[in-house]
Amino acid sequence: MERGLSAEAVVAAWEAGLRCGPLDQALTLLWAGGQGKVAADLPLTERDRRLLELRTATFGPGLDCMATCPECGVEVELSLDAAMLAGALAGALAAPKGSAVRIGERDITLRPLTSRDLAAAQRVESAALPGFLRARLAPDSGPLAETEATALDAEIEAQAAAAETLCQLSCPDCGNKWREAFDIATHFWSEVEAAAFRTLGEVAELARAYGWSEPEVLALSPARRSIYLRLARDGS
Numbered sequence: 099m100e101r102g103l104s105a106e107a108v109v110a111a112w113e114a115g116l117r118c119g120p121l122d123q124a125l126t127l128l129w130a131g132g133q134g135k136v137a138a139d140l141p142l143t144e145r146d147r148r149l150l151e152l153r154t155a156t157f158g159p160g161l162d163c164m165a166t167c168p169e170c171g172v173e174v175e176l177s178l179d180a181a182m183l184a185g186a187l188a189g190a191l192a193a194p195k196g197s198a199v200r201i202g203e204r205d206i207t208l209r210p211l212t213s214r215d216l217a218a219a220q221r222v223e224s225a226a227l228p229g230f231l232r233a234r235l236a237p238d239s240g241p242l243a244e245t246e247a248t249a250l251d252a253e254i255e256a257q258a259a260a261a262e263t264l265c266q267l268s269c270p271d272c273g274n275k276w277r278e279a280f281d282i283a284t285h286f287w288s289e290v291e292a293a294a295f296r297t298l299g300e301v302a303e304l305a306r307a308y309g310w311s312e313p314e315v316l317a318l319s320p321a322r323r324s325i326y327l328r329l330a331r332d333g334s
């Protein structure tokens with residue numbers, strides 16, 4: 099996948115995910131990028147890798163975001179780089195199909211978490227969650243002793259933690275260094291939302307100026323659109 103989202107796809111993604119939670123918004127972005135069929139069943143690390151790739155193709159390699167220093171509370175502006183984030187994801191991608199974990203005397207195959215698992219887990223009460231995840235991610239584990247179940251739960255938790263993209267940050271004010279999780283899906287979604295608002299504003303402006311329809315404006319390349327906008331603003 100090399101092509102980013104077109105102006106039309108950005109608006110379509112925003113509209114489709116408007117009233118959804120973050121989990122569905124992440125899948126909506128991949129759907130807009132033509133990967134809707136497989137998105138829900140991708141391991142979370144692979145989902146995030148594809149989101150990062152699509153985001154880079156759409157908005158470029160630089161990602162600006164904000165973080166708050168946990169020590170002194172100062173707001174820190176960050177400029178992250180897609181290649182650096184891809185590197186942070188690469189470690190977690192090492193075993194995308196699932197890996198055998200040693201529990202007691204046995205090797206148990208543990209499948210990585212997917213968006214579909216997370217969506218299903220949202221409907222499960224927290225007390226029942228460990229058992230639910232064991233049955234889903236390690237269906238061949240059979241009956242487990244309590245200590246084995248606890249060990250398997252720890253493996254599942256460790257795998258979920260490893261799927262997070264952690265960034266090393268440092269505070270320009272107090273020098274504190276800390277690690278913070280970066281969520282590509284939330285970041286990408288907020289950019290798509292802002293881009294959709296901007297694009298619809300431009301559609302309205304060009305419709306007023308020249309009487310063009312929404313599809314006509316959206317079909318313009320960004321370069322042509324910006325020139326027509328400038329001409330409309332100059333009153334040409």
Ligand SMILES: [Zn+2]
Binds near residue numbers: 167169170171271274
């Ligand atoms: Zn600080």
